[in-house]
Amino acid sequence: MGLQCRFCGSFPAVEATVRGHQGLIILMRFLKLQGPFCRTCGIATVRDMTSKSLWQGWWGIGSSIINPITMLMNIGPMQKFKSLPEPAPGAPGRPMDPGKPLFRRPAILGLLLPILVIAAIVIANLSTTTTSEAAVGQCVVNNGTADDPDVKVVDCTSSEAAYKIIGKLDDSTDDSQCDQFEGVEASYTVERGSTKYTLCLAPV
Template sequence: MRFLSLRGPFCRDCGLSTVRDMSARTLWQGWWGPLSVVITPITLLANLAPWGRFRKLAAPVGGFRPALAPGRPLTRRPEALVFLVPMLLVAVAIPALFVTGLVVGDGSAPTLPVGACVRNEGNWADQDLQVIDCGAPGAEYKVTGRLEKAGSTCEGGDYLADPKYGPDGATISCLEPLH
């Protein structure tokens, strides 16, 4: 990382040319360090102050040498694409991920159908119940019913499934051990 500055008396055209060239180099080269991700935008914003002062100057007249050509504006230079394309991709990716999340997952909890067999992929305190074929060797429990009223209990030695497996996150399923 380096910080470059150029001091001196500038006419409007020479100043604009210098600010545009240095800003273009910053857009191209300024992103290559871990701290540069934060410092580069600050540097570009700091370049707005001299750019604004140079724009207010009158056109150059006379002088001991010809003025520099200001060149193309910064947004029309190839170096700006290095900055604008990734920013555009980020601006498009965030809403796209949000919309994808809305379309793919509806956010509702899974329902364990009565009569289905399940196995617990987690421990009992942190259940991860997966519906599987009742004849499969990994089948551990059969869903015997759902408790939808407060205060209800499962029959006999049935276990309670975590409430997250109900359609509204509150219905509890009763599980009968298969072994």
Template sequence: MTTAPEPGSSSGDTEPFEPHYEPPDWYRNPVEPAASVVGHSMGFASVTYERPGCSVCGAQQVAAVSVKRHVGMVFWWRTRTADGPFCRPCGITLVREMTTRSLWQGWWGLFSLLINLLILAENLDAYRQLVRLPPSRPAVGKSALRPGKPVLRRPLAYVALIPAVWAVVLITNIALHS
């Protein structure tokens, strides 16, 4: 192999300079990982990842649930969903908050009565999954959400009685006048 000529020097050597590069051993012969790691192109070493924790606080004891909130408007509606693995306190907090908002805002549309009932049933199922989880600690540097008051101890949950009373009055009037 020839060496590179010094800049500004003129040598009588007519052989052209060709740089030579040999990649290191770890590049030519990568170590096979014990299990394939998604997104890891070279496989330098066996990398083990912990399973995903709570999407809020990083705790490891989690349940994969969807918590929904429904807002009924006269001619349309809006539904919001919080998907993810949640630990017990974070998941219960979300269920309580979103269920209370659904009880308060979910009845005020043409089809919202049925949609809201389905969403409340789904939230009840998510709640049952979350209360079965053992207590867990949040990841270092993070804190879990505080569940706060249960749904039936929140005043906004009782706004749901307004459409229920309205439905009873409507059905009673229809039954009496027919």
């Protein structure tokens, strides 16, 4: 007698391992289910674990690399299951419900998650011009407070523009040196790791 499905007792069945992945930011979970599977239980398991991975598999840097590999590793088992005939009637248990194909499940939208994350990072970097690249002649606005400034470069013609950079002191946090620039009324000093500079500002 050949292999029997581990889940419903049907045969024919094949040996295979179906995988899933969960990314938990720092932790990862590698899920796997071992056969033998009949055709129906095999297809059901691949669809179920892959659709969960589509949502849960991306959450972490390592996970976002491992997840697509995990999902691709289910293609081999899926082909094995599809080449089996339907389970013979009279099995002790009922084969699992194979459900809809993956491409007709909402979970397939999970494929867009990594693309959306990358797009969000790119957009965030494009829209925020930090002051470290700011040059004399450009304008800035302070969206924070005097104690906790959040200074951004803005277009000088925009209504947001509050100050014009009239001098920039590289590698210096000594804002008294701003006095050398005529019309200076404010300064903005940044010290972050090895980066330090001072912007000397005049009202627009």
